[in-house]
Amino acid sequence: MIKVVLLGFGNVNHHLLNALYKSDKVSVTQVFNRNYIKMISPFENIPFTDDISKIVNADIYIIGIPDDAIASFSESLPFQNKLVVHTSGGAAMNVLSSKNTRGIFYPLQTFSKQRPVNFVNIPICIEAENPKDLELLQSLGAAISENVVEISSEQRAKLHLAAVFVNNFVNYLYKVGNEILEENNLPFELLKPLIAETASKIETLSPEEAQTGPAKRNDNKTIEKHLHLLENSDFKAFYELFTKALKKE
Amino acid sequence: MIKVVLLGFGNVNHHLLNALYKSDKVSVTQVFNRNYIKMISPFENIPFTDDISKIVNADIYIIGIPDDAIASFSESLPFQNKLVVHTSGGAAMNVLSSKNTRGIFYPLQTFSKQRPVNFVNIPICIEAENPKDLELLQSLGAAISENVVEISSEQRAKLHLAAVFVNNFVNYLYKVGNEILEENNLPFELLKPLIAETASKIETLSPEEAQTGPAKRNDNKTIEKHLHLLENSDFKAFYELFTKALKKE
Known part of the structure; x- marks a missing residue:
């Protein structure tokens, strides 16, 4: 079971939660967002926090916030040596703070609040600093999509x-x-x-x-x-x- | 049974024949094309001619040729007072010769030789000089599509x-x-x-x-x-x- 914490709850992480929630290989153990969000059905049992110091332990932390906020937010995380990834197509992996090991989990799709999305065919573009993390992201991707591809930040x-x-x-x-x-x-x-x-x-x-x-x-x-x-x-x-x-x- | 003759056998009329052929309300009695074309299965029983003087009698003649050839071709037809329509989105109805009654039968879709098309949802845009012809084009459209609309040349x-x-x-x-x-x-x-x-x-x-x-x-x-x-x-x-x-x- 891969334990995941979502950091930020905008469009991408919202749709990602929908997909991850359905997988029996993944457990979303917490959602963090700067502003309070009421978790509604079917997510009412997923713990929510708006307190950065209360973020719980997980295998993968997935940041889903605007590109230009990723650097400072990742630097402000109160833990280190964990796998922290972002979901942006436009930001390089190295905008993430180096105090954690870094990675990318980019679902290549257009997300609108109003429209449910089926992840099965969506390419999940992954990248990681080390092979172990890449393997973990591969497993996470495979839990929701049949189309997981390793792609460099430049590509x-x-x-x-x-x-x-x-x-x-x-x-x-x-x-x-x-x-x-x-x-x-x-x-x-x-x-x-x-x-x-x-x-x-x-x-x-x-x-x-x-x-x-x-x-x-x-x-x-x-x-x-x-x-x-x-x-x-x-x-x-x-x-x-x-x-x-x-x-x- | 609406009797139809196709004049020209490019992309649009080819796809149109595929659709008309399947309808039991329409009989395509002939295909004319300036250059010889071998009618292949399932159309091997539809008479073909490349002799403009041998075009047979029909209720509707459908011209499917390049826009700038429509005027002179329709003028060269050796009959009059019949319903002659073209299938172009870009040409006005009055480019057709006035020696026949004029109309439009424009299927709004992109047609490629290599790709079959299902006509059921394709808007068929029709226009005619008189109500009787409009009604006939409405029937012809309804034989292949659920979406027949009357639209002026300007629209x-x-x-x-x-x-x-x-x-x-x-x-x-x-x-x-x-x-x-x-x-x-x-x-x-x-x-x-x-x-x-x-x-x-x-x-x-x-x-x-x-x-x-x-x-x-x-x-x-x-x-x-x-x-x-x-x-x-x-x-x-x-x-x-x-x-x-x-x-x-």
Whole structure:
């Protein structure tokens, strides 16, 4: 049984608790958060503390707090020589205080409060200072996911950057589509099957193979029409940039 | 039984034939294409012609050819006063020759040769010059999809523009993600669960609610890191444009 304490209870650690809780190989022995949080069902029996001096013993401490708070928080922990990991895609392992042994437990997924997530297919990216800790993180990851991978801090930074493109920026394009439709009294529902198929396609085709559209086929008449429709729109710059890049392909 | 002749046999009409063929309310009586095409199983019994003078009688003629060829091709048809529609998102209804009655039968989806498509949820956008034809197109649409909507040429142009954003441009962002990973010897597989979840999210959340990431939360430290990683990359301009737009939200 791997004993885990969660440090911080934001989006990532909240979703992580949901997953860890269901595993019979893991026991979450405590949740710490700077501000009081009432543990609600099914977690009402997991001890909570907002007192850093009362953090209990565990095999792994998982920090889930904003990137720029990780360094000072990890330095303030009142114990040493334990395995302390963070869950961030964007922060290096060595931002963690060296008074504990350090590691990474980064679930590569987008988490929203409102939406449950199934961890089974989520890549868990792990990293550790020594082989023993890496093995322990491997076991923890395997308890919730079939996809645990060892990745260096440098690679993880690139992975996180790529994730911003395929998640945050993609979602912004959904927003653009939504706004264009709203302005024309058309329901966003119309685009949902297209959005779903666009994402599904790359499960079997490479993005290169899946690429279609006016820019790809050099259909300048359609491109001109679209630029005309976007006159005075903030979205015109996006259209131009994508079209230029796609024509270069 | 609605009798249909397909004019042109590119991606859209090919996929359309797959769907129409399965309906017992529709009979595809002929496929015309300028160049010879061998009809293969299960379509070996559908008559094919590459002779425009031999096009047979039908209730609806569906043109599926490049946008800029629709006008002259529809003018060259050797019959009149029949219902002739095209399947393009980007071309207005009135590019069709007025010697036949005109209409639109636009399935809003991305079609690739290699990938079968289920039409049931695909929005079929229809338009017609008169109510009788609209009703016929409604019946034809209902034979393959549960989502038939009447949309004007003007609205369809906007819808097609929005589709370019959520399909063609989104797919290009997948390509960016893929390239960043390849450069760092990481498999694209790592991003697939994130891509799937990003698309699934907007089935239950609005794009506004689903938005996350460094730009959204004004995490300038991470943004600086990412811009540094993108130094000398073609993708930097994309990062800057999206980040600027997301910070304005």
